[in-house]
Amino acid sequence: MLLNVVLDHWGYFAALVPIAVLLYASIVIVGGNEIALIERRWFGSKMPQGRVVALGNEVGIQARTLGPGLHFLIPFIYKATKSVFTEILDNEIGLIESVDGNAIPAGRIFAEVVTGHNSFQDGEAFIKNGGQKGPQIEVLPPGKYRINPYLFKLTKGTVTEIKDTEIGIVESVDGAAIPEGKIFARAVEGHASFQNGEAFIKNGGQKGPQIEIIPPGNYRINPYLFKVTKSLATKISEGEIGMVESSDGSAIPAGRIFANVVPGHNSFQDGEAFIKNGGQKGPQIEILPPGVYRIHPNLFRIMKAAAVVIAKGEVGMVTAQDGEPIPMGRLLAQSVPEHSNFENGEAFLKNGGQKGPQIDVLLPGTYRINLNLFQIQIAPAAVVEANKIGLVTALDGIPLPEREYVASPITGHNDYQDGSAFLTKSGQRGPQLDVLRPGTYYINPLMFSVAIDDVAVVERGQVGVIVSNVGDDPTEEMKKRLGSSQTGASIEEGKEKYVVPKGFRGIQEEVAGPGRYYLNRRAFMCYIIDTTNITIDWDDQEDTRFDQLTVISKDGFPIQVAVKVVIRVRPDQAPYMVAKVGSIDNLIQHVIHPMIDSSFRNQASTASAMNFLQSRSEEQSKAESRARIDLERYHVECVSVLICQIKLPEDLMETQTKRIIAEQQQEMYKMEQRSQAERTEMEKMRATADQQPTLVASEIAVKVATQKKAEMITLAEGTAEAQALEGTGEGKRLKAIGDGEASKIAAIGDATAQAYSKQKEAIGEDAIKQIKIVELISAAIENGQIKIVPDVLVSGGGTAGDGLMGQLTRLLPGVDLNALMAKGGKQPQA
Template identity: 50%
Template sequence: MILVYFSLAMWLMGFIILYYIIKESVVLVGGMEIAVLERRWLGRNMPQGRVVARKSEVGVQARTLGPGLHFLIPFLYKATKSEFLEIGTGAVGLVESIDGNPVPPGNIFAKEVAGHDAFQDGEAFLENEGEKGPQIQILPPGKYRINPFLFSVGVEPAVEIPQGKIGMVTAQDGAPIDTGRLLAKRVAGHSNFENGRNFLEAGGQKGPQIDILLPGTYRINTKLFTVVVTDATVIEQGMVGLVTALDGVPLPEQEFVAKSVAGHSDFQNAQAFLDTGGQRGPQLDVLRPGTYYINPMMFQVSADSVTVVERGQVAVVVSNVGEEPTQEVKIRLGAAQAARPQGGGFQEVYVVPKGYRGIQEEVAGPGRYYLNRRAFIPYIVDTTNITIDWDDAKDTRFDPLKVISKDGFTIGVSVKVVVRVRPDQAPYMVAKVGSIDNLIIHVVHPMIDSSFRNQASATSAMNFMQDRQDEQKKAEDRTKSELEKYHVECVSVLICQITLPQDLMDTQTKKIIAQQEQAQYTEQQKAEQARIATEKTRAEADQQKVLVASEINVKVAEQNRQATIKSAEAEGEALRLKAEGEAKGITAKGEAEGNKILAVGEATAKAFELQGKVIGGSGLTAIALAERIKDGQIKVTPDVLVQGSGAGELGGLLAAFLVNHMTKAVTPAGATQPLAPSMPQEATAGDAPEGQANA
């Protein structure tokens, strides 16, 4: 029985020993676990300074066992299980090696070695001379089988730059920054500082970096690179950004603003700015409204309001940059010159063309200008009419003028002066007096005050008031002449009110009242005379109907008389003209007939003269007599034959009467009377033969 119990105890002890041996030699690692081994004995001692053992060395081993069933030499190794290292999305793992070679002096981070499979092969890390301390390489999101006794991993969120922000980067390791520089130079290949090894191998420098991070998410080793998130540069509407470079080539002497360089993309590429010779200090270029990703460790940006030139204004620009105008240029341009206080002395100011330092002859018209006030100083000048008042109103600049007249009275004068600056003359006005305010205070006001004092002292108070228009004209002429010297046009000088002493005004008032009363009496007298004339006119008006009828009758009679006279004169004139016409007609007809008869007679006489020379005078007479007989002009036989029976004288008279009567009855009007034969004057009817009578 005892033997049975002993055997049972031995079997139980053997089972326990076997279980313990199996337990110590078999390691089952879960799917999300690793096993870290510790070698307890039977191996080399670790070198001095090492804390993690390699193969054949006693101590915590660098290698690990992954998921699965593993068989170990019993009692030689002790396995400690650990879960996988998990790095979530939006995070990175920063690794620090607990063991390895020491980091060389001057370095902060261990060099990066290959072959360790993202720190999951600790044995390879040590064999490849991995260094102890912070590692450059980071672990991106994922799960890793990392020996926690060899590597300490801190999980940090990835660097996220929101919209409207930038990341300023400072490297904790690298080469020293070049002497005289504020920022480290740019190196290529580091992929926005995500690849620390390339950054260091390319000569990346320790300290503030010239490159910045734009909005986005970056897996950056924040132990190697410190990132500070700050606002991007925003220039609001109606503003302009003035830039000052903190690094670059020093400004030359006598220069206030750095020269403009190209290629820096509105100061967003700082390295290009330096490479093209950008100068340190205030910059000539400005930033217009918008958002800019500018490194504030390289450029300081201050916002300034834009220059607004309203309608009726121009901006005279004084340039602090450009070439200094030489004496030859000054003579050639004929630039206006003025002297203005500058510090302790005086400086000549010239109006110059574009590109030269000084007052620009070209003005800026109405509009909005993104002007760099460090380089260009604008002076706004009104080109519309500017009114300057001297009166008692609260909002006016000057009180009424107080002047003393020639007769010792104090006179108050309210004056209004209207001036205007032409746009093309504005630069010369600024060169002369600096501004409109200076012109009003130092030129116009003293001149107006002096003019009216001089004019008032040359005349009496009453004459000054009565000759107001002349006094105003004198002041205006003088003001126009004086302001032309300052390139300002005087539009008008107006005297608004003249105030005399009250006692003088009382005396003048009494005098005027007396004159008015005298004038009133005169007018009353004229009114009475007018009333008399009115009564007379009214009486005449009452008899106006009778007077009008009488006047009309007189006018009608006069018109009839005139008509009769005119009619008689017209008839007489008509008869006279008719008689004159008939007389002229008869005269003309007679002259024509006479000319005809004369012509015929002359022709006939000439013909008779020629015929007479041929046939003689008696032959010519016979021919003419025969022709007249042939033409019936001479009758040979009587037309009427009256015969009697011898009745004596009574019969002869009766016969003659009958012959004459019958001849008139038979002869047509206009016919030629028969030519009776010539008879002796003594012959009578009784001498003819008895019973015949010739008619």
């Protein structure tokens, strides 16, 4: 049945098959991520010369494309070729180069931007609207695009990423020419950080390095139009500063070193504002404090330097490299206000800051100072320790008057720490009167030099005599009553010249008592004078000031005298003593020593050596009186003059000693004589005492006889009488014995006295001989060899000396008496 139907309609089916085939060939189905590229093969106009892509009625590859969907094309006339979408990822951009279009004008590199092509997806509109052949300024952002690959050559590029610590430096490869003399292209508006190349070109963007930079972020920048170089942002750390030098801008005026400060450049981050506002090429006054800055490194060269740190106990000296010249005759630049310790260089220059060393200094602290503008030198502060003073010399100021050595004091300079105030108040150049007491002073060493000196110390028992080099000269009236020290002068006339009241130039009448004084030795000289007793010795000890005095006596003997002089200077007389002789040492060396030497020479020349020795007390009194009178003329009190020792020549002393020994021996003989007399009396008493038993016995016998007499009287008168006569005779016998013994003792004493008498008469021409004999006798007596009275004394012819020599020869056997006599200097006479 079906077959019959087919066979019946075979003609119709035969006609429909070609139609179906034609329909099938005419349908183009484009997928969702595809495009269809069309080529017109027949029945159309020819493309103009130089064209590559055809428009709608032209034969050739068509500029237009077919998007996703069902499309009908006349077979054999059009040929469709499918292609995938162009996809730009999120971190990518599409760079377009047109292979067809109008020619790019001469001098241009990139094609002009045309409208209506829908991000290059409508190639026909691109060509019709005047699109130019070559690289396109516009870029494709991330997305999917239906772009004709025959018309547009697409290259993918990466998004320009500028990190937080980076900046983008841009150089344009197209645009207007940079004016002559300029280095960087001027900034133009509307290019959205160089992402809109069309706006950049239309608004007059210039070819070459751009003054604008790209801050951190992601940017769709055409790398064919803009060459972007990444650089690190400028980071100024704590404790650092950034010094800036511009490579572009106006010229710095002649005579100046640093560029003027201009506003609005936001710490050199806005280079365009810097140039527009008149920024000058060269080193900049402004500096960068710590922080992060997006500064064009090709426009501004940043030099990092450590901040200026002035430690405790230090001072910073500043030298400006730019500014007005220092006036003639001045050493340091004048102080100007508002420069904030030289941190504001602009204010320094605007307010008339001068070039060169500055009078202001930097105190301890941290400073952000432009080291290109200001050179900093660090020096130790002036430190005055305990018991010290600082003597100050000003190196700048008005000249000192001709007769002045020390500058007149002024106030308000804060112990020389404010040099500007010192100069403002007409401080004088040279040594200053005011001193620095113990402490730390931040003084400009370029303005003031400080020398350390000891404080003036006046101990107990001393006074300080002050000699002033400053003050008014004494008046004529004052001079009339000064200067006379003649005998009989009045109290006023007796004052030494140049001893003046306080406030006048000269030796000050008022002395300084014990204590410590901050005394300027350049202005005031202090002479320390001892007011206690001062002892001066002349002897042979090593630690004494002078050797013992050697004087010549009247009889020509040299005498050595050890002397001690004690002096004292009263406090009220100390200035006059200084005016007279200068110092204690001068007083001792040039006054007292020659005075004492002369005094003792004069005294010794009027007396013999022995008399000088024997009248020592008188000589001492005379020397003291003379010294007291002489020293009063020098306002010095003589306490005492003491003669400690007098040394005569040895020969003279030996003779004197011998004479004294002889006198002593004579005295000894007298004593011996008295001793022998007493001995005789003693012997007599001893003999009497020895007979006492006999006498007692006789008395008892008498008593017994008397009793017996009464008993025996009747017995025998004759016997009793005989016994009585016998007793009487016995008594006479005993008496005779006693008288004889007494006579013996008396005879010995008389002989001894006679011998001493003769010895005394013998001393004279035979004095030495008798002295030696007496010495032998004394030695023999001490040794117990002889008795002082011989048992037998035989007298004969010759002298008493001969008798004595014979007796000594017998008593001292073995002793050579003649040799002893010879040793004594004289032989005994025969």
